[in-house]
Amino acid sequence: MIGAILEGITQSLLPCSWILLVPAVGIGVALPGVRVLAAMFSASLGFAWLAVSGWWVLPLPLSGLLIVVGAVLWWYRDLDIWSSALIGAGAAAAWQPCVGTELGAVLNLAQTDPLAAAPGLAAFILGVLAVGFGIGWAIGHFLPNRFSNPAVRAVAVVIGATGVSMIVGLYPALSSTLAGWSYSLWA
Amino acid sequence: MGLMKRSTSLLAFVVLLGACAGVDPISNPSGPLEEPEAPPETSASADTIPNLGPHKELVEIDGWLQSDVSSLEELKGKVVVVWFWTFGCYNCKNTLPNLRELYAKHQGEDFEIVGIHAPEFDYEADVDNIKEAAGELAVTWPIVLDTKKRTFHSWQGPRAYWPRTYVLDRDGNIRFDQIGEGKYAELNEVVATLLG
Numbered sequence: 001m002i003g004a005i006l007e008g009i010t011q012s013l014l015p016c017s018w019i020l021l022v023p024a025v026g027i028g029v030a031l032p033g034v035r036v037l038a039a040m041f042s043a044s045l046g047f048a049w050l051a052v053s054g055w056w057v058l059p060l061p062l063s064g065l066l067i068v069v070g071a072v073l074w075w076y077r078d079l080d081i082w083s084s085a086l087i088g089a090g091a092a093a094a095w096q097p098c099v100g101t102e103l104g105a106v107l108n109l110a111q112t113d114p115l116a117a118a119p120g121l122a123a124f125i126l127g128v129l130a131v132g133f134g135i136g137w138a139i140g141h142f143l144p145n146r147f148s149n150p151a152v153r154a155v156a157v158v159i160g161a162t163g164v165s166m167i168v169g170l171y172p173a174l175s176s177t178l179a180g181w182s183y184s185l186w187a
Numbered sequence: 188m189g190l191m192k193r194s195t196s197l198l199a200f201v202v203l204l205g206a207c208a209g210v211d212p213i214s215n216p217s218g219p220l221e222e223p224e225a226p227p228e229t230s231a232s233a234d235t236i237p238n239l240g241p242h243k244e245l246v247e248i249d250g251w252l253q254s255d256v257s258s259l260e261e262l263k264g265k266v267v268v269v270w271f272w273t274f275g276c277y278n279c280k281n282t283l284p285n286l287r288e289l290y291a292k293h294q295g296e297d298f299e300i301v302g303i304h305a306p307e308f309d310y311e312a313d314v315d316n317i318k319e320a321a322g323e324l325a326v327t328w329p330i331v332l333d334t335k336k337r338t339f340h341s342w343q344g345p346r347a348y349w350p351r352t353y354v355l356d357r358d359g360n361i362r363f364d365q366i367g368e369g370k371y372a373e374l375n376e377v378v379a380t381l382l383g
Contacts, residue, residue, distance in 0.1 A: 014277055016307065016349075057345040096307065098278045099348045104367020107348060111366075176309035183275050183310060 004120045007102040008127020015179035016098040020044065020125070021132045022162070023067070023091045026155040028136020029143070030079045039081035040088035041129055045122050047092040052107055052121060053114035058093035064166025066090030071160030075153065087159060092125070094166060233381055239361040242269070242353065245303075246337040252318065254329030256299075259359065265297040266381045267355040268374075271339060271347070272302055273311045274320035278368050279350040283324060285371040289378060290328055296382055297357070300328035305339035307349065356381050 012021050027040055050056040058066075070086030077083070099107060106120035143149045165171040242259065251257060259267070270286065272279035290300050306312040312334045321330060333339055339347050354363035354377050363377045 011277075016276070051346045054344060054346065096346075097348065098276050099350070099367030100278050100281070101367065101369040104365065104369050107366040108364075173309065179275065179308040180310035183308075 001119065001123045004102040004106065004123035005127040005130075007100050008124040008129075009131055010127075011098065011100060011103075012128040012131040014098055015175070015182055016096060017128050018175070018178070019095050020091050020128050023087050023159050024129045024132020025136040025139070026159050027079065027084055027087065028133040029140040029155050030152050031137060031140040032079050032084065035081055036079060036084045037129075037133055039085040041126065043085035043088035044092035044129065045118075045125050047089045048095060048125060049110075049114070049118055049121055051093060051095075052110045052117070054111075055114075060094055060171065061167045061169075063090045063094035064163040064171065066093065067163030068160050068167065071156045071163060074156040075160070079156075090163060090166075094171075233356070233362075233383070236362045236377055236380060238356075239364060242355050242359050242361050243338075243342045245331060245333075246341045247335055248338055249332040249334045252314075252321065252330040252332065253327065256329055259301070259355075262299055262301070262355075263359055264357050265299050266293075266357060266378055267298075268300045268378065269342075269353040269355060270300060270302045271305055271343070271349060271351040273304060273306050273349055274317060274324065275308060275311050276349040280324065281368050282350050282352065282371075283326070285374070286328075287325060289375055293378065293382065298378065298382060301331060302326055302328060303331045303333050303338055305333045305336045305347075305349070354378060354381065 011017050024040065027036065047058070051058070066086050067090035070083045070088075070090065073080070073083035073086065097103060102120070103124050106117045106124065109120070110117035140152070143151055162171070162174075165174050245259060256262060259269075268286070268289070270282070272282075286300060290298075304311075304317055310316060314332065317330065317332070320326075331338070336347075342353075343351060348366045350367065352363070352365045352374060353361050354374065356362050362381060363374060365374065
């Protein structure tokens with residue numbers, strides 16, 4: 001279990017984890033309470049688990065729609081458990097993981113025993129989201145007047161725009177550009 | 188009473204010592220000082236390896252690199268490792284040392300590795316980039332270009348993963364399936380067993 005959390009942490013910065021990481025950073029910036037973070041984690045785990053079990057893989061535009069609805073709710077009602085959960089669900093449904101040893105063991109198990117695989121998947125996702133929440137929390141503390149800072153609300157717009165890109169089919173090109181840029185930095 | 192307490196403590200100590208040394212002190216009273224006997228050599232039979240059924244076909248691929256072969260059918264009669272990868276994938280790179288070693292070890296036998304390159308991002312779909320990466324990563328085995336990822340999803344379903352490694356027996360049946368990194372010893376053993 002510890003291994004899966006650590007692998008989630010170490011893999012969180014890889015391009016294949018960004019779709020989970022970036023919304024977590026965004027939500028972390030708003031410095032929400034534990035319930036809001038827990039809502040994103042639970043929704044992410046639920047939708048990721050449905051997908052890795054092979055029971056329900058949401059098409060990318062529908063994942064985008066969940067994210068957009070979550071971002072709109074955030075914009076109009078402030079960030080709460082519902083907007084956080086919708087964003088987490090959409091992100092997890094669109095997540096196409098690269099797989100290391102620990103997540104590999106979880107996914108192999110999920111092929112035959114999805115229930116037994118759930119704790120390991122939870123640990124991995126916890127690792128990824130913890131990094132995102134942590135980065136967001138750190139950024140949020142540097143923002144002046146953070147509770148009324150337009151930058152925090154702008155995060156909802158960025159997350160919503162990501163969702164729109166999924167709906168209209170621009171997301172693959174967008175993520176490719178960012179990943180290609182990241183690869184050129186490291187290669 | 189004191190003697191009994193000391194005996195119990197001694198027994199507990201011996202059990203603890205045995206556990207730390209990976210020895211069961213009850214069944215092996217001689218303890219960890221004696222070199223354990225080597226287990227008898229067993230040769231696993233191919234029949235003991237689960238058969239997951241025939242492999243799927245290559246779907247709408249864009250060609251092959253580093254190969255004269257143009258279909259998996261042509262590799263019938265060989266043991267084939269089918270490895271789904273993309274060159275920007277960190278975890279795929281981590282599986283490479285074992286694959287390179289496996290490829291070198293079984294050179295000249297009825298064995299082949301086929302790397303099905305399914306790009307995650309646009310820059311990974313460029314053939315020149317793939318060739319360059321194959322050279323840098325010392326991927327010397329045949330590469331299938333699955334740019335549209337039709338084969339990737341045909342084999343794995345809607346939720347597919349990098350890397351994923353299958354082993355096909357000489358009849359084209361899947362005998363090993365691993366998502367992600369790991370299980371290298373098992374992979375190597377399956378290949379060795381299937382090669383006989």
